[in-house]
Amino acid sequence: MSQQNALEQLANTLKIQTDQLSGLQSLSADDIRRFNQLIEQAQLxxxxTLNNAIEEGLSYVPALLRGAVKAIVRG
Incomplete structure (x- = not known):
């Protein structure tokens, strides 16, 4: 994979334009790919963590309201 492809993949992960990553052009394609992997792992x-917090928070909501509250919280 070329450096440009690695930058495009990183931009896609971050949901930004590739030109916003111009400061990373001094990195190798391998470094950019590794950085992308770390970001993907952090996002996961x-x-x-957010899903666990929501589920735990819902345990304090009365059962009859849980469905409605879950729909509101999760969008």
Missing amino acids: KQRE
């Missing part, structure tokens, strides 16, 4: 951990 963040989603898991």
